[in-house]
Amino acid sequence: MQFTNSRTTKWNGRPERSTYNQRSQNNLHFEKKRPSATFSLKALLRLIAYGLRRLFVALKYQVIQLDLGRIKLPWFRLAVAGILLYLIFQRDLQFQVHMNAPGQQQHNRAVSNQETNMSLSQSLLPEHQQEVPSTPVPEVDPFDPVAGDSPEELSAKTYLRRFHQVAVAEMKKFGIPASIKMAQGLLESQAGKSRLAVQNQNHFGIKCFSTSCPQGHCSNFPDDHHKDFFRIYDSAWASWRAHSEMLSTGKYKELLKLGTDYRAWAHGLSELGYATDPNYEATLIRIIEKYKLDRLDSL
Incomplete structure (x- = not known):
C-alpha cells in the first residue's frame, strides 16, 4: 500500500531553496527599503506640516459635502487663520534651524578660542611688555584750586x-572776547x-x-x-555791562572787527589808551594764557 504525501515536492532538477534562506533575503530586502530612522528636526517638522495640510484639505472637502444651507462657516476667516498659523510655524522653524546651525556654533567657538589665546599670550609676556589698560585722565579745570597755589592764585581762581x-x-x-573781559576784570x-x-x-x-553828574x-x-x-x-554785574557798552561804542568800537583774537584785542586796548601802564598789553596776554581764558572764547 502506497501513501502519497499531500505536500509533494516538485522536482525540476534543482535543489529546493531553504525556507530560512528565503526569509532572510526578504528581511534583507525589507531593511534596504526601510527609510532611515534618523530624521533631522527640520525634515520632521516639514513632514508634520505636510500631513496637516493634507488633513485640512480632506476635512474641508468633507465639510463642503454637507448641506451649506444648514451650516454656515466663515471660510475666509478660517483660511486666513490657517495661513497665519502656517507662516508663524515656518518662521519659528527657520529661527530654530538658524540658531542650531553648525556654522554659527563653529564661529562662536572660534571667537572664544581666539580671545582665550590672546589672554594667555598676554599673560605670558614679561611684566614690562604687558599692555596696561588705559584709563581716561580727566581734564583739569584751570579754574579749580590745586595744591601749591599761592594766595594770589587762589583769589584769582x-x-x-x-x-x-x-x-x-x-x-x-x-x-x-570773554578772555579779554575776564583778564581786564581780574587785573583792574x-x-x-x-x-x-x-x-x-x-x-x-x-x-x-561828566562835569555835572x-x-x-x-x-x-x-x-x-x-x-x-x-x-x-549798584552791582558788579552792572559794572560788567557798562564795560561791554563802553568797548562796543566810541573809539573802542573798531576792535570788534578783530573777532576773538585776544592778542590783537590786548594790543588795541593798549594803543587806544585804556590804561596808562606801558606793559598793559603783555599783562593781559599773560593772564589769559596762564589761566587758559581763551577757551571761553569758543563757548
Missing part, C-alpha cells in the same frame, strides 16, 4: 569761577578785592568824565591824578 559765565554771556551779546579789580571794586562795585576802573554817580579815588573820578555801580 575764585574770581574766575564767579564771573566766567557772565563774560561768556556778554561776549555773545556784544562780540567782545585785583580779583574783586580792590577798594574801587569793593566800595563802588567798579571792576574795570571805569572813570567818570548827580550825587552817587561817581566818587574820587587817587589814581594817576588827584581829580580822577570813578563810576559807582
Whole structure:
C-alpha cells in the first residue's frame, strides 16, 4: 500500500531553496527599503506640516459635502487663520534651524578660542611688555584750586569761577572776547578785592568824565591824578555791562572787527589808551594764557 504525501515536492532538477534562506533575503530586502530612522528636526517638522495640510484639505472637502444651507462657516476667516498659523510655524522653524546651525556654533567657538589665546599670550609676556589698560585722565579745570597755589592764585581762581559765565554771556551779546573781559576784570579789580571794586562795585576802573553828574554817580579815588573820578555801580554785574557798552561804542568800537583774537584785542586796548601802564598789553596776554581764558572764547 502506497501513501502519497499531500505536500509533494516538485522536482525540476534543482535543489529546493531553504525556507530560512528565503526569509532572510526578504528581511534583507525589507531593511534596504526601510527609510532611515534618523530624521533631522527640520525634515520632521516639514513632514508634520505636510500631513496637516493634507488633513485640512480632506476635512474641508468633507465639510463642503454637507448641506451649506444648514451650516454656515466663515471660510475666509478660517483660511486666513490657517495661513497665519502656517507662516508663524515656518518662521519659528527657520529661527530654530538658524540658531542650531553648525556654522554659527563653529564661529562662536572660534571667537572664544581666539580671545582665550590672546589672554594667555598676554599673560605670558614679561611684566614690562604687558599692555596696561588705559584709563581716561580727566581734564583739569584751570579754574579749580590745586595744591601749591599761592594766595594770589587762589583769589584769582575764585574770581574766575564767579564771573566766567557772565563774560561768556556778554561776549555773545556784544562780540567782545570773554578772555579779554575776564583778564581786564581780574587785573583792574585785583580779583574783586580792590577798594574801587569793593566800595563802588567798579571792576574795570571805569572813570567818570561828566562835569555835572548827580550825587552817587561817581566818587574820587587817587589814581594817576588827584581829580580822577570813578563810576559807582549798584552791582558788579552792572559794572560788567557798562564795560561791554563802553568797548562796543566810541573809539573802542573798531576792535570788534578783530573777532576773538585776544592778542590783537590786548594790543588795541593798549594803543587806544585804556590804561596808562606801558606793559598793559603783555599783562593781559599773560593772564589769559596762564589761566587758559581763551577757551571761553569758543563757548
